[in-house]
Amino acid sequence: MDQFEHQLVPTNNIKLSLYTAGPRDGRPVWLLHGFPECWYSWLHQAKVLANQGYRVLIPEMRGYGASSAPEAVEAYDLITLCADIQGAMNYLGHEQVAMIGHDWGAPIAWHLALLEPARVKAVCGMSVPFGGRPRQPAINMMREAYKDRFHYIVYFQQSGLAEAEMAADIPRTMRLMMHGLSNSQEGNTLVQDKPADAAWLEDYIDPGSPPHWCSEEAFAVYVKTFEQSGFHGPINWYRNFERNWERTAPLAGKQIEQPALFLIGDRDPVGSLEAYTIKKMPSVIPKVEQHVIADCGHWIQAEKPAEVNAQLLPFLAAHFAAY
Template identity: 60%
Template structure:
């Protein structure tokens, strides 16, 4: 990333939100929302391309990450509160029409923000995490039934304190294993439900060519102060999210939408049913599966992602 980004620290929605921005002041606003366990810098390969195309890019460090506030209360991380952070930041900059792009948990926030702000969010791009309407019951209930006595990483994350002790013990190793582990799929492990995320013999190995040691250092710094508590609290709101989104039951995504997923992304297997149903809930949808590609799509396939983004925005986010 060669652009010089401006940094803002905004007091809004009861927290301090860290946000980076780059591009011409007159450029149309494009918002980039990161997921777990990432940071604003996970969009490093998109920022310059968007700026070169004339867009003004806004990239928050989401609540619980980096220089943004990380409240202790689990209920401070429900999806409508997370959407409220971004809405308030958009208000701060006076944005009435934006393109919204999200990956992983950032995609989930983007889906719901598009439902809440159909006039402001005029073009939507989501990556890895699909959408098929508000579920009929909390997702954790479905996971418990499906998992039985086998390990499920989301259920493992539910108990405050337990996952933090494991993930915070060695932040460097945790990031390498979560983001760059090549030998095993950490999201689909066949072991007893009372297990931990990592095994003692797990070794991350060398970083892939799309993530340097300097890149990893930025991620590491993101979790240096707060650890993973805030990020894990996002996972502890599935039931609350289901409750607070009841007014959105049955509502569809009507904006022009592009969805990207890697052909080896484990989320594709976990969310196979949602992927199948998505066209019913997102009528104006175009979908691309990138190969060969895992979960970290915007970095693994940066060139292809940038080409698709710029083409989509030129067609569907015209002035």
């Protein structure tokens, strides 16, 4: 980690922990992580991008690691999370950026493209597609569809339960999540055939070690991240679907006009859950390129870094060239 600089950036009434690499005058590329991830998940992209002359910026998102983690649920709505990055860009004097996000970082990247059309020149989302503002909060549809069956997002709505379960043994939690989302053939941890009010991970056997794609060094950073800040803040991101829907009303019907890239693994369970949204993406992002990474689960940038970089680098070269 010696090649990274670290600072706490004041933004949007919080402190945002930010790791940076690459030349200071390079074109800024933001890398936004998801759940349950950490900034270090972008290691393989950061090194390559920095070597290509880009200025790489990787925040620990609100609620994670050394960043501020407010207690209130409403402190984690989508527009507030976007404002964290907007404020950091203001603080750093960024006038043009490329925005890249994975998992929950993808909706932040997509919405920053909508909110900042002049500043976000190119956008990439990984694993989570963008289908525009839904007709109602997504959680309403989830509760109806999974009222008799377990779904992790519905489970997350119960205050205190998920964070306590996940924090009870953080290394075990991370091993189960990494293996369960690496390969949908091994058992989808997101939707399960058990009662809707059951505990989440209790039925799974600890594999004992992280997947082959996660080094011991990387795994230690993941564990330290959640030992430092817990899971309350990250899970609060999932408790704002109604508030997100309300606060994004001014964006209803708007398209993302910038050049865009969407990447997803062929074994990512999100692919089946979001199949309809993936199919309709070109109707709301006219300039989107979509690519499926073979033999790859949800942790796409870590599982298949060479394949991801092979898509990412030419996309940025075409639409956001380094100096």
